[in-house]
Amino acid sequence: MRSAREAHPKDRLLRTASRLFYAEGIHAVGVDRLVSEAAVTRATFYRHFPGKDDLVAAYLKTASEAIREAIGRAREDKTPREALIAVMSVIGDATCADDFRGCQFINAAAEYPDSDHPVRAVIDDHRTWFLGVLRDLAAELGHPDPDHAARVLVLLRDGALQGGELDDPAVVRETLHRAVEDLIPH
Amino acid sequence: MRSAREAHPKDRLLRTASRLFYAEGIHAVGVDRLVSEAAVTRATFYRHFPGKDDLVAAYLKTASEAIREAIGRAREDKTPREALIAVMSVIGDATCADDFRGCQFINAAAEYPDSDHPVRAVIDDHRTWFLGVLRDLAAELGHPDPDHAARVLVLLRDGALQGGELDDPAVVRETLHRAVEDLIPH
């Protein structure tokens, strides 16, 4: 029986891809490197994924699911105001993580300029979902214009995730926190 | 004599590189493609640039200079408040351009994960300059915390440039405009 630590080849591929794509970029990581670090053969790779782009899409879908869970947990047992601050704090905290390298979706979009590409669809899904979360929270806490508030929060989110990589993450987190508190009614 | 329209090979290379790198991504455009579209030979390429990365750096420096000029013009003959709104409008308007494909520097950073890379230095320079512009304007306009205000404006800038590519540019421009007006004292 296969031990729990060394997962199935498909899982190892996905984990390795997530790590390498995020840390080094997508085009910069070749299939050779992927199969080598995942300890999987090329044949096995193409048995599970039709092509590299499908692995990229799977990587982003996995990232999206993880974020949805984290955001979901942050909302639990909180008033709308607390929940919104907690949700945006998830963003700010993420920028301060050791292995933070920007937003997976923004980084991926930079490497997939064609907006009709399947990878871009995964990105759009994630962004649409997050905007919806923010709009709902803004509405629940009685913001006079929840749609606008949500869109401003998305601007702050994108900016924070970018600034977390290119500027000082701790300063970015603090800036984001203050901006969020100023945005929502007291 | 060389006509004015067909510029020197170095200029043609830089123009072609700017167009292709921005539209399609940096790693996605090879040297073959560059010299072919610039109507320049490989030998000429390497006579003017030590390597592809140097052309990338030149591309970003050129973009930075163009932006500095545009921002400089937007500030002319205006009160601090008008100037700051005009500067941020340059950002919002850019997202609505036909060939808009996000922020050159953010996109490039996604493809250069190593923060010690020379290309990242060009990016850092540009960001530091823009933060300074915003800080100065916020101070001139009497904002109680110009440094914080400038950092929030940078978040909004980064978010707008990203949203302009991934979301609806017209909505992003409007959202940015309202957010800026709400941020600065009336």
Added chain:
DNA sequence: CACTAGAAAGACCGATCGTTCTCCCTAGTG
């Protein structure tokens, strides 16, 4: 005029890209 710098044209380099292939072996199922 002779000289030279720079560009054109294109062959060439080893390495790597994403992808497909064959062959063999082993673990799980009936």
Added chain:
DNA sequence: CACTAGGGAGAACGATCGGTCTTTCTAGTG
């Protein structure tokens, strides 16, 4: 036991990667 699905190992595909080379030609300078 026999059978099979799936993984390991690795060769091979054409294409492209960034970069170097030689050769020829032309425009500008003295």
